[in-house]
Amino acid sequence: MTQPLALIEVGAIEVGTGRTIEVEGRRYAVFNCDGAFHVIDDSCPHRGGPLGGGYIEGCEVYCPIHGWAFDVRTGACKSNPGRPVRTYSAQVRDGTLWIER
Numbered sequence: 001m002t003q004p005l006a007l008i009e010v011g012a013i014e015v016g017t018g019r020t021i022e023v024e025g026r027r028y029a030v031f032n033c034d035g036a037f038h039v040i041d042d043s044c045p046h047r048g049g050p051l052g053g054g055y056i057e058g059c060e061v062y063c064p065i066h067g068w069a070f071d072v073r074t075g076a077c078k079s080n081p082g083r084p085v086r087t088y089s090a091q092v093r094d095g096t097l098w099i100e101r
């Protein structure tokens with residue numbers, strides 16, 4: 001069974017940016033991709049780089065450590081298709097971004 005978790009006020013994340021948010025000991029990477037919010041695990045499946053701090057181009061984020069590219073909408077890894085990152089269902093309610101975990 002999933003549980004809702006509030007991550008951040010959406011006004012804090014501008015279009016085309018992302019950030020790492022730690023809640024209850026777990027790190028999430030949150031992105032504003034063309035006005036839509038997407039959440040993936042912050043830990044890169046290669047060697048744990050912080051994806052929330054990666055370079056963003058469109059809806060792709062590039063890991064700041066070795067540059068693997070991920071689609072923030074699907075979690076697909078374009079650099080190594082066998083190593084996707086987990087995604088979370090995200091919703092905005094009353095200006096706050098919530099995920100199901």
Ligand code: FES
Pocket residue numbers: 044045046047048049063064065066067068
């Ligand atoms: S740790 Fe992310 S690409 Fe290596």
